[in-house]
Amino acid sequence: MEVVWFKKDLRLLDHAALAAAAGLGPVLGLWIYEDDVMGGEDFDARHLGFANECLAELDERLAAYDVRLLRRRGDAVAVFEELWQQTHFCRLHSHQETGNAITYRRDLAVIAWARQRGVHWQEYAQTGVVRKLQKRDGWAERWLQRMTPPPRGIPHGLHGFNAANLAGESVCTAQDFGLSPDLSEPLRQRGGSSCGHATLERFLQERGVGYTKEMSSPVTAWEACSRVSPYLTWGALSVRQCLHASVDRRRNLLEQKALGQRIDARWLSSMKSFQGRLRWHCHFMQKLEDEPAIEHRNFSRSCDGLRNEFHSDVESFNAWKEGRTGYPMIDACMRALTATGWLNFRMRAMVMSFASYHLWLHWREPGLHLARMFLDYEPxxxxxxxxxxxxxxxxxxxRVYSPTKQLLDQDPQGKFIRQWLPELAQVPDVYLAEPWNMPALEQQFCGCVIGRDYPVPIVDHPTAYRHAQEKMHHLRQHNDSKREARRIQKKHGSRKQGTKTWR
Ligand SMILES: Cc1cc2nc3c(=O)[nH]c(=O)nc-3n(C[C@H](O)[C@H](O)[C@H](O)COP(=O)(O)OP(=O)(O)OC[C@H]3O[C@@H](n4cnc5c(N)ncnc54)[C@H](O)[C@@H]3O)c2cc1C
Structure with missing residues (x-):
């Protein structure tokens, strides 16, 4: 019996571990509801809800090949030991996970257990991340090599093992782990490979035409961005599947053009841009793979002590989290995120920059909150x-983003703002970016009194901006900072040469 341990790879297609297992014998799929993972500070009910949706579809699809997806709950080593006692399985297959500190420690414990029991645990790469990478030079070429083979189909010879006697868990829910309810449930994306493929297809054929121009504004981004991120995070789609689909689409467009048919040229740059981002996906994951400590400590040790991790300004932090900072663009983003589980890149960067520079909060607590809220949280x-x-x-x-400027640039008519901040619905466009500048009479007239219906800004942008610039400038002048920058560039920096993508 070949045990395939499903983790963040909840699909049947382009699945190296499943293909290898199917080539060796009857397969038993295993999913573990791990209390440590689900009780982690970065975990939210929305993640479990999405994973359960992926699992439901995976279960159904595996059943068509008589493969059982056994669900068990508990500590991974204990689950493996119990399964081993019941079946004496000797091979375990899974993907190589670049996860958080909890899953890293768990993997080390599973390695030790497997060694002790004589179980051979084989891990297979599923992204462009290279394990035990010696140096960054040439990484982009290796990424391209990894991505070049076409995505695998249904594993040849896939069939199951008679596992009727093995007891499993039914679906575990947020309540089982004492998690607060999923606030994004009505509006978030749905899990499962079919939803993933449909999302990708609609992006490639309809939604993505204005991608490069429309990705930055929260008014257009929800439709114009690919929205494949949660499917990549949970492995309902693979990076290679997305890449090949977009390469095919681009090729198709070029063929149409060569035949003299009219095509919208924006599609070509959209596809290029999308392909570049799929490489970034792996480029950023590689950093954590190479230096797991960056989940908890500064990349640059010269930044240690810059902000106090343990004495956060709780009031400011809560105002930021709950969308009560008095800056409409920040507040609308934070409320939209809680309700939908997603924000586009620029808005993510802006809310994080606001927490860091305007509120001078250490990145860890705000980062944990965002991790819980992002359906696509990828450590x-x-x-x-x-x-x-x-x-x-x-x-x-x-980059210190001005929330006022971002509003004027990205949502001058206040469409996004009014959607998420109903208290500002009647505020005239000219005052939306800085409602505190609205004359008292106007405030009465539009039913939005600052300080009563909408908060006074919790921080003054120009003062905070100056303070942040001075601190950061001063820090970067230090020799320690320069030394650290050289070390980090060597270890993690992208190399300009060799970053070509697909033709
Ligand atoms: C503070 C902060 C936290 C973030 N946290 C996450 C996270 O937990 N998980 C996550 O997937 N992305 C994260 N991102 C990156 C980016 O914002 C999201 O990948 C993107 O918004 C997802 O939407 P999409 O699938 O429509 O992206 P698209 O723009 O359509 O891009 C396609 C895919 O490319 C990858 N990608 C796009 N932008 C980036 C980027 N800047 N860096 C790395 N990969 C990228 C993603 O896999 C994405 O799904 C974060 C960005 C910021 C500023």
Missing amino acids: GIHWSQCQMQSGTTGINTL
Whole structure:
């Protein structure tokens, strides 16, 4: 019997571990509801809800090949030991996971257990992340090599093992882990490979035409971005599937053009841009793979002590979390995120930058809140990005976003703002970016009195901006910072040469 341990790879297609197992014998699928993982500070009921939806579809699809998906709950080693006592299985297959500290420690414990029991645990790469990477040079070429083979189909010879006597769990819910209810349930994306494929297809054929221009505004991004991120995070789609689908689409467009048919040229740049981002996906995950400590500590050690991790300003933090900062663009984003589980890149960067520079909060607590809220929470991308937007990577250009400017640039008519901040619904466009500048009479007239119906800003942007600039500028002048920057660039920095994508 070949045991396939499903983790963040909840699909049947393009699945190396499943293909290898199917080639060796009858397969038993295993999913573990792990109390440690589900009780983690970065875990939310929305993640469990999405995973359960993926599992339901996977279960159904595996059943068509008589393969059972056994669900069990508990500590991974205990679950494996119990299964081993029942079946004496000797091979375990799974994907290589680049997860958080909890899953990293768990994997080490499973390695030790497997060794002790003589079980051979084989892990297979499912992204472009390279395990035990020696140096970053040439990484982009390796990524391309990994991505070049076409995605695998249904594993040849896939069939099951008679596992009727093995007791399993039914579906575990948020309540089972003492999690608060999923606030995004009505509006978030649904899990499962079919939803993933439909989302990708609609992006490639309809929604993605204005991708490059429309990805930055929260008014257009919900439709114009691919929205494949939660499917990639949970492995309902593979990076390679997305990449090949977009390469095929681009090729198709070029063929139409060569035949003299009219095509919208924006599609070509959309596809290129999308392909580049799929490479970033792996590029950022590689950083955590190479240095797991960045989940908890600064990339640049010269930033240690810059902000106090353990004495956060709780009031400011709560106002930020709940969308009560008095800055409409921040507040609308935070409320939209809670309700839908998603934000586009620029708005993610802005809310993180606001927490870091305006409120001077250490990135860890805000990062944990965002991790819980993002349906697509992917530790490698997330912690690298949180640190990047906080200025602690030591190598990236510092970007302090002005929420006022972002509103004027990205939502001048206040469509997004009014959707998520009904208290500002009647505020005239000219005052939306800075409602506190509205004359008292106007406030009465439009039913939005600042300080009563909508908060006074919790921080003054120009003052906070100046303070942040001075601190960061001062820090970056230090020799320690420069030394750290060289080390980080060597270990993690992207190399300009060799970053070509698909033709
Ligand atoms: C503070 C912060 C935290 C973030 N946390 C996450 C996270 O936990 N999980 C996550 O998937 N993305 C994260 N991102 C990156 C990015 O915002 C999301 O990938 C993107 O918004 C997802 O929507 P999409 O699938 O429509 O993206 P698209 O723009 O359509 O891009 C397609 C795919 O490319 C990858 N991608 C896009 N942008 C980036 C990027 N900047 N870095 C790395 N990969 C990228 C993602 O896999 C994405 O699904 C974060 C960004 C910031 C600023």
